[in-house]
Amino acid sequence: MTDPTNVAPNAPLLFRDLDLGESLLKALADVGYESPSPIQAATIPHLLAGKDVLGQAQTGTGKTAAFALPVLARLDPAQATPQALVLCPTRELGIQVAEAFQKYAAHLPGFRVLPIYGGQGYGPQLQALRRGVHVVVGTPGRIIDHLEKGSLDLSALRTLVLDEADEMLRMGFIDDVEAILKKMPAVRQTALFSATMPHAIRRIAQTYLKDPVEVTIEAKTRTADNIRQRSWEVSGLHKLDALTRILEAEPFDAMIVFARTKQATDELAEKLQARGFSAAAINGDVAQAQRERTIEQLKAGKIDILVATDVAARGLDVDRISHVVNYDVPYDTESYVHRIGRTGRAGRSGEAILFIAPRERSMLRAIERATRQPITPMELPTVAAVNDVRIAKFKQQISDTLAAGELAEFRKLIEDYEREMNVPAIEIATALAKMARGDVPLLMEPPKFEARKRAFERDVQAATDRFAKPSRFERGDRPERTERAAFPKKVREARTPDEGKQTFRIEVGYDHGVKPGNIVGAIANEAGLDAKHIGRIEIFEDHTLLDLPEGMPADVMNHLKTVWCAGQQLRITRDGEPPDTAGKVPGKKPFAGKKPFGPKKDFGERKSYGPKKDFGPKKPHRKGPRPD
DSSP states (O other), X not given: OOOOEEEOSOOOOOGGGSOOOHHHHHHHHHTTOOSOOHHHHHHHHHHHXXXXXXXXXOTTSSHHHHHHHHHHXXXXXXXXXXXXXXXXXXXXXXXXXXXXXXXXXXXSTTOOEEEEOTTSOHHHHHHHHHHOOSEXXXXXXXXXXXXXXXXXXXXXXXXXXXXXXXXXXXXXXXXXXXXXXXXXXXXXXXXXXXXXXXXXXXXXXXXXXXXXXXXXXXXXXXXXXXXXXEEEEOOSSOHHHHHHHXXXXXXXXXXXXXXXXXXXXXXXXHXXXXXXXXXXXEOTTSOHHHHHHHHHHHHHTSOOEEEEOTTTTTTOOOTXXXXXXXXXXXXXXXXXXXXXXXXXXXXXXXXXXXXXXXXXXXXXXXXXXXHXXXXXXXXXXXXXXXXXXXXXXXXXXXXXXHHHOOOHHHHHHHHHHHHHHTOOHHHHHHHHHHHHHTTSOSSOOOOXXXXXXXXXXXXXXXXXXXHSOXXXXXXXXXXXXXXXXXXXXXXXXXXXXXXXXXXXXXXXXXXXXXXXXXXXXXXXXXXXXXXXXXXXXXXXXXXXXXEEESSOOHHXXXXXXXXXXXXXXXXXXXXXXXXXXXTOOTTOOOGGGOOSSOOGGGGOOGGGXXXXXXXXXXXXXXXXXXXX
16 A cells, blocks of 8 residues: 555635546536545545545545545546446435435436345346446445346446445444455456554455555544533525524624525525615625735624635634624535634624525534534524514614714704604604605515515414314213214315416325324425425315425435335326326335225136146245245
8 A cells, every 4th residue: 555645624725627528527517516625635636547446534524525526537438338436334425425426427418327126126226237337336235246146247347435434334234345345356446445444444445446546534523611512494585584683683893604606695695685785795706906805894893794615715714703604514524613603703703604406405414523513403583583683773773863963953853853743752753754764564474475475374274173083071962973984085176386386195084193294394305305496285085185395305305206205105207197106115004994906706717727726735824925
C-alpha cells in the first residue's frame, strides 16, 4: 500500500477542476454541487486514473459521490452488462446509492442502475438484468444468490466498490463479501470505504486490493457547545412561510440562510426582500467586489439576512451572526459543521436551525451521529405568536415616535381635521395607522391549508362521533344484533378532482380501521409529499379514493404500491384502472372475516377433473406459500 495520506478538511478544488466530463458537471450543477468534499477531492482523481483506493471516512462525508462519479466518468454506455458492482450492508443504503447514481447520470442517455437486495421478489430483478444494466448496487446475500443462479454476469466488471465495509463486518456479512471477491475478474479496479479499519477489513484490503492509494479523512465534526441546534420537519407549510415566521417571531441580530444552488439564493433573497426583510444573496456568480460590499453591509447592520451557498460562505467571519438556517439540507455532515460554525463567534451563543424533509431524516441521524449532539425538534411560531410580535413592534414604533417629539405641526393638523370634519381623534388615529402600513397587512392570516385542516379535523370528529358505537352503559334494553355495522355503506358519487390533481385508488378502507390521518401520514412520509398537496379523501368499505398531483413519478407510484397503512398494502392505482392485486402479500388474511375467494361452486364441479385418485395420495395441509 502507498503511505496513508491525511487530507485537510478544506479542499481548494471545484468539480470543474476534475476530469469528470460535461454531462456529469451539468448534473452536479443541476443539484447545486460546486465543490467536492474532502473525501471526494482526495479520491476522485485516483479512481479516474484507474487505481485501487482504500478510504477511511465517516458516514455522511460524501463517499457515494466519491466513487459514483469516477464510475460514471469511465462508463461505456454501449456495453449493457454490469461494469460496476457496489456492495452495501443494508437495503436502505443500497437504494440511496442507486438513487445517487441515477441523479448523477441524469445527462447520460440510456444509463441504467439496478439495486438488488433481499426482501424483494426475484422477478423484477431478473427482468432488469435481462434487459441490461450498467451498474449493480446490492447486499451481499442477494448478490451471491444471483451469482449462484447464473443470472448476474460480472465477466465484464471494471470496478468493484465495498461501501461501509466495517458495517458489513459488524452485521456478519464478511464471509459473503470474501466469497464475492473470489468470483470477481482478476483485472478490475477495487475501492474499499470504511469508517474504521479493524483487522479483518485491513486483511481484506491487503488480500484483494492492488497497491491501493490509502486516503484517511479526519472529519471536522465537532460543533461548539454554545450553539443550540434545532430542526423543523417540512410538512404542510411552505419553507418560505416557515422561514418568515421564524424571522418575525424569533429575535435575531443577523442571520445566514443556506440554500443549495446559486439560483435558489437569488430567488430566496428576492422573496425575503418582497416581504420586507433586509436580505442579500452571495454565491459563486457574485463578483468579489460585490461580495465584499455585501459582507461589509452585513457587519454594519445595513442588511440583516445573508442567503448563501456553501462555497460562497467559506471563511465568513461576522460576529453579529446569531442564527444559521439550513434552508436546504447540506450535502454531508462536514458541510453542516462548517455552516453552523458561522454563528456562536466571539464567545456569544448561537442558534442553528435545520429544515428537514421526511425523506431526509437519514441525513439528520447522520449529523447527530457525527457531531455526537442531539438536534432538538422545534415547533414553528404560530400565527398568533407572529401577530403578537407584530402588534408589540407597532406599539413600540408609536412609543418611539412620541418619545422623539417634534410633533407640533402634526398635532395642529389633526386638531384642525378633527374640528373641520367632526371625526373623533380615535378614528383619525386608526386611519393614520392604516396609512402607515400601506398595502402590508398588520396581522398575518392563517394559511389556507391550516383553515382547511381545522375544518377537516372537525369533519373527521363529527364523523367519528356519528359512527362511534355507544358504550355498553347506553344500550338500555335493546335486543342484541346478530350483525355488526361498523360503518354504513357509502355509495360512490361522481367526483371531479381539483385542477392539477388526479384521483387515485388505494386498497384500504373502513373495514380495515383506517382514518384520514393514517392515509395522509403514510403518503406524505413515504412519497416525500407535503400534506398540502394531498386533496380530497373519500373512504369506502374496502378502498379509498384520494386526489394527488398529476404526473406522479413512476418510481414514487411503484413505491406507494408497497407501502402499508392500517395493516394493508396501499397498492395504489389511478381511479378507473383495475385494482392492483399483483403486489398483495400471499397468506395475509383480509379484515372483517371476509373470505378470500368466492363460493366454492364458482370453480366448477370437482369431478370434471377426472378421478380423484389421479391426484396422488392426500398430503397434510400446510399453511403459507409453498417454498421455492
